[in-house]
Amino acid sequence: MIEALPLFHRIAGRPVVVLGQGEAATAKRRLVERAGAVVHTDISEGVAAGARLAFVVHEEEAQAEADVAAARRAGMLVNATDRPALCDFTVPSILDRSPVLIAVGTGGASAGLAKQLRLRLEALLPQSLGVLASALQAARGRLRERFPEAGDRRRALDAALTAGGMLDPLVASSAERVDGWLQDAIADEGELVEITLGSDDPDDLTLRQARLLGAADVVIHDPRVAPAILDRARADAQRHVLQDTAPRAGLTVVLTLG
Template sequence: MIETLPLFHRIAGRPVVVLGEGEAAEAKQRLVERAGGMVVADLETGIRAGARLAFVAHEDAALAEACVERARSAGLLVNATDRPALCDFTVPSILDRSPVLVAVGTGGASAGLAKQLRLRLEAILPQSLGALAAALAAARDRLRQRFPEAGDRRRALDAALARGGALDPLDEGAAARVEAWLENGERGEAGVVKIALRSDDPDDLTLREARLLGGADIVLHDPRVASTVLDRARADAVRISGSEMPTGTAPGQLIVVLAAPA
């Protein structure tokens, strides 16, 4: 079970408190400025300006704890460098393909591990990923016209963005095909699919099973199905367990509905 909720927080044009000195504080200042935030180096000034985030990079432990306590009492969320026990939030290693951002975090366990994972992803994800995202954003109104139903839109996009699909994100030419796809794109797979689980390990799902589960509108499941498997479904998918399973459903089986019944 995850212990933190990953979020993307807009700070452009807003004050953010950064306290401390040396390389750690300078790194946090660059991070805030890169996202368009306004660095405030004094806590009381930041509080009066309406800051909601604070970075504390003091080397002295007592001073760091005092600043964290004061910031929290004023309602700020705090990140304290190298002091995970004092952190309300942690800073991930960021892969930038604007407007696509991929954030890799370890909950403060190891910044080095997060960095190395991000570097691996840098070699995989093409620079064209940002252009694809921008093209899809520009086509949002046309996409709604082409697929008026939200479920149809999601399934069409899932099919197009899947590996080998018309808009495969790892294909550098995908952005240039958005217009053609809008003219000819299909709705994608729909219907009801049964998945017979082989174990409680989600890695034992086939690629197709993982894709179907990840795109499901409704997931009916035996109560004995492991939460690690169910977590592969969308968080907003409807989940139905236990007595509401259809008669004859095998133990440990999932039923994935890819379109809400009429």
């Protein structure tokens, strides 16, 4: 089970309250303004403007608790810097490849850990990733025309975006290939794969097993398979308790226990 639901919140042109003084508060205001929001430094002004988010950055515990309570009474979701217990949401470390954003969060456990993970990812992901995303967005209409069925579109994209695929996201030139790929793209036909599990620990999945499970359109599983394993599948993948292994459209993964 995840402890928080990661969301990307559009705040451009919208009011956001940021309370506090000093470097930490300045950094929060800078982050909020970077996302295009209009910053208010007074709760009353923020309420009047219709603010729904508040950042509380105070050194003193009592002052932080008082402003968090006031913001919540006004119907705002609140982030209190360095006080996870007072937070309705936390702020991740952000890797920017706009329009691709990768957020690394630890639920407030360690901002330093989130930063170091983000720096590792910075070295792996090319700047061209955002260009690829924009090219795919521009091609959405043509992609729908070529593959009217959502499942066919997903499987065609999965094949192209996988490691070594024509649109491999880690290859800088992939964005230049979108038009050519779209002309020749075909959807993968249905495939049935059986995975025999050795334990209930998702960390024991091989890389291949984890990849297949994450890409599956349909998951058919032994009733004894642990929820932690099933959580590795896409949230929108169909799930069925093991009764038969009849092939279905797309990639079907059958989970059994060894």
